[in-house]
Amino acid sequence: MAEESTGKSGRSNAFVVSARQRMFQKIAKTAGEGLLFAMASFVAVIVLFIFFFVARDAIPFFQLRGFTEFFTSSNWYPADEPGQFGALAIIYGSLMVTIGSALIAVPMGVAAAICLSDILPFSVRQYAKPVIEMLAAIPSVAFGFFALVVLAPLMQNSGGPMLMWAWWILVSPFLLLAVIVGSDLLTTSIPDEKRRHQAYLLFLALFGLIAVAFLFMVGSLLNGLQIITGTNALNVSIILSFMALPTIVSVSEDALQAVGRDIREGSYALGATRAETIIKTILPAASSGILAAVILGIMRALGETMVVWMASGNSSHIPEPWFNYLEAIRTLTATIAGDMGEADQVTGSARFHVLFAMGLLLLLLSFISNFVSERIVIRQRRILSGQ
Amino acid sequence: MNIGTRKILDRSFTAVGIGSIIVMAFALMVVVVPIVSNGIGAVFFTGTVEHRKMLRNEFQRGNVEHLASGVASSERYRARVYEILGTFEAELERMEPEKKRAYTSKYSQTRTALQALLGPLPGDRAPMLTRFKYGQTRWEKAGEKLHDLLYESKWDNSNAEIMGKEYFVSRATAFEGTSLAPLFPYIKGNIEKMLLPEFTVYWGFITDSSVDSHFFGGIWPEIQGTFFLAMGAMLFAFPLGVIAAVYFTEYARPGFLNSMLRSANSTLAGVPSIVFGMFGLAFFINTLKVSESKSVLAGSLTLAIMILPTIIRAAEEAILAVPKTYREASLSLGSTKWNTIATVILPAALPGILTGGVISLGRAAGETAPIIFTAAVSVGSAIGLADVLSSPTPALSWNIYNLASEHEAAAQIRHVQYGMVLALVTIVLLLNLSAIVLRARISKKLKA
Incomplete structure (x- = not known):
């Protein structure tokens, strides 16, 4: 956009431009562009301000209490005199729901993105995309309300059977597939066709029996599970995964689309099936873009407030054992939201500033992950464009 | 691997993909259906004497x-x-x-x-x-x-x-x-x-203010508060966002400064919403002192910052989608660059820009975390337009939280909560739906 746009606009005489006019136009142009630039850099100024103002209120906390307690203790009693500000359990809670939601959302989101970009015909895709956008548009407080009022009682009253059904529906197809593929792979080295087939069937029966036994064992284990509270980490993880899904799907779909047609066609020409093409060719080519999508999706889960505030139980302790998703937990965002009301009357106290310390932690995490995902996307674009 | 297994793998791969999309649609249904079916009960129900x-x-x-x-x-x-x-x-x-x-x-x-x-x-x-x-x-x-x-x-x-x-x-x-x-x-x-008992249609649920902290009456103060907050946010963010987008697409030259500005934009888009709330409290209220304490103005400013990146991105995309020929035709007729932008490019990009605006409006209406410390109060009557500069307001998103989690008789007013959630979800989804329709029309027009 560097072409000359000044000059030749005088209305009285289009072809003669006096020196004064030209100078005036130049000044106006520079001033206008300067103004536009100022407006555009407003965003950068805001980002700097956010960092500055959150850090300004966070640093006094570390001056007052140091770093050790905040990061290593899980005694969170801010209202005591003197208060205890161990945030380890809270940070762990945040991590837990983030990882939990990623475990659900990443496989589903990537599968959905592949489906949208490579499998579904265009006509179906047109209807699938708005569904994803709708999911992204539903306000977080509505999800939180759902988690608190619908999902939590359901989990508390019939969590065991629910988990069992989920286990059956989600895991049994994959296990079946693994049995088929496993027995095939184990028998490929047998040269004689007839004996290979017999061995294949044998393995199939053997593994199948083991798989069914395994399914039933875990299923009945889950069925007998007593869930003490419905507002727990699992509940929150499920809901957060719904919220992270749209981001993961749309960003990874972009990454998959960026992989050129020629790569796909080359793979098909070599005789690969569609699944093989996608898994062995397209996914590796798009892997960095998908990674970026995963990072962005995870950030959404980590930064989400209302769902965790309403439905995580807000209990500041590390679950026993550490991977127990059926216990109530507490996260950084929920702590900020919940404690600010009680703390801001006493501005200047550690109790107020500790919340800003948590905010700073969130801010830094989001900044780093954003930066990383952006770098990844840029690098992928450069590689795919062949430079 | 034999060919049969490869075929099975291929089919099941497809099934997994389609299955995950079905699960997503199912999840949407599972969330929306109880909200709609129970939320309608706030307006249509069997009322007693x-x-x-x-x-x-x-x-x-x-x-x-x-x-x-x-x-x-x-x-x-x-x-x-x-x-x-x-x-x-x-x-x-x-x-x-x-x-x-x-x-x-x-x-x-x-x-x-x-x-x-x-x-x-x-x-x-x-x-x-x-x-x-x-x-x-x-x-x-x-x-x-x-x-x-x-x-x-x-x-x-x-x-x-x-x-x-x-x-x-x-x-x-x-x-x-x-x-x-x-x-x-x-x-x-x-x-x-x-x-x-008599079948009752109580439209007052939408237009009445509440009696005795939502035991009776409606949710008008909340709807109005949400409207003020979202509109206020748009008022600040929309012009700013469009101007910034014009700069990025038409004037910015590639270079370090430009890539910094773009990074800033995506950083802002990734900031957790609760951090916006803290920033609003620390900056607008405690430092700039735009108001004594919480106010609609402070809340709107905070929400404006939050939706700014979305608006900028949408506007940029819309401007870039305007065919190059438009620009060239205008420039060749002797109009200046600024003239071209104002009279040719922006009007052509307007539907796309509006789409982004509408989606952001929905987001501003639905967000809770940024307004907790800056604008929202749990009980209160509807405020007048003159009070937006100084007084806080109840808002749908915040009051849903408040009624469901902190109200002393939360279990007794579930119908009000559901009604509120339905109102909020309806507003947001309608805005999004209109954006989707708008966009479909644009793409049809650009194709033709």
Whole structure:
């Protein structure tokens, strides 16, 4: 956009431009562009301000209490005199729901993105995309309300059977597939066709029996599970995964689309099936873009407030054992939201500033992950464009 | 691997992909269906005569004659209840002290349950809170309260291994042999005549303000607050965002500065919403002091910052989508660059820019975390346009949280909560739907 746009606009005489006019136009142009630039850099100024103002209120906390307690203790009693500000359990809670939601959302989101970009015909895709956008548009407080009022009682009253059904529906197809593929792979080295087939069937029966036994064992284990509270980490993880899904799907779909047609066609020409093409060719080519999508999706889960505030139980302790998703937990965002009301009357106290310390932690995490995902996307674009 | 297995793998891969999309659609349904089906109940429900009484007294609405005849006929059936109560109270006075003590507490429980069902009984002091002035206004709630009246709930904690189990004891058997015993079958048989259930359409849920912290009335203050906040945010963010997008697409030269600005934009888009709230508190309220404490203005500014990146991105995309030929034609006719932007490019990109704006409006309306510390209060009446600079407001998103998690009787006003969620979800989804439709039209137009 560097072409000359000044000059030749005088209305009285289009072809003669006096020196004064030209100078005036130049000044106006520079001033206008300067103004536009100022407006555009407003965003950068805001980002700097956010960092500055959150850090300004966070640093006094570390001056007052140091770093050790905040990061290593899980005694969170801010209202005591003197208060205890161990945030380890809270940070762990945040991590837990983030990882939990990623475990659900990443496989589903990537599968959905592949489906949208490579499998579904265009006509179906047109209807699938708005569904994803709708999911992204539903306000977080509505999800939180759902988690608190619908999902939590359901989990508390019939969590065991629910988990069992989920286990059956989600895991049994994959296990079946693994049995088929496993027995095939184990028998490929047998040269004689007839004996290979017999061995294949044998393995199939053997593994199948083991798989069914395994399914039933875990299923009945889950069925007998007593869930003490419905507002727990699992509940929150499920809901957060719904919220992270749209981001993961749309960003990874972009990454998959960026992989050129020629790569796909080359793979098909070599005789690969569609699944093989996608898994062995397209996914590796798009892997960095998908990674970026995963990072962005995870950030959404980590930064989400209302769902965790309403439905995580807000209990500041590390679950026993550490991977127990059926216990109530507490996260950084929920702590900020919940404690600010009680703390801001006493501005200047550690109790107020500790919340800003948590905010700073969130801010830094989001900044780093954003930066990383952006770098990844840029690098992928450069590689795919062949430079 | 043999070809059969490869085929199975291929098929199941497809199935997994389609399955995950179905699961997503299912998830959307699972969330939306209960919200819609229960939320509608806030407006369409079976109301009792108590609801009509409440509407008349609190909002001066409803047909007076219809109400009067309803009240008269319900009082006819209630008279017998009061009579039974009177007889029992007299009997209670005559009992031996030990027996009297045993019955007194049971009787006061019964009386409380009866008050919850029918409203204040004769001889009661006028209640302080509006919620105790009326009996059950909703028929399905009346059913629950009737159960509370007929059965006393008790907890079985005999087995320490498992959680206590609830079980019910009939009150009629507890009062066996006293003059109160006939009360229970009488109420069970005549509840309909005492409460006169009638199908009710209460549009006031949307346009009324609330009475006694949402026990009765509607959600107008919240809707209005949400409207003010979202509109205020747009007022700041939309012009700024469009101008920034014009700069990025038309004027910015590739270089370090430009990539920094772009990074800033995506960083801003990734900041957790609660951090915006903290920033709004620390900057707009504590530092700039745009208002004494929480205010609509501070909330709008905070929301504006939050939606700015979305608007910029959408506007950029819309401007870039304008065909190059438009630009070239305009420039070749001798118009200046600025003139081209203002008269050719922006009008052509306007629908796309508006799409982004509408989506951001939805986001601003739905967000809760940024307004917790900057704008939202839990109870309050609708504020006037003149107050937006200085006073906080109730807002749908915040009040959903507040009613569901912090209200002292959250379980009793589920219908209000559902109604509120439905209102918010409807607003946001309608905005998004209109954006989707708008975009579909643009892409059709650009193709043609």
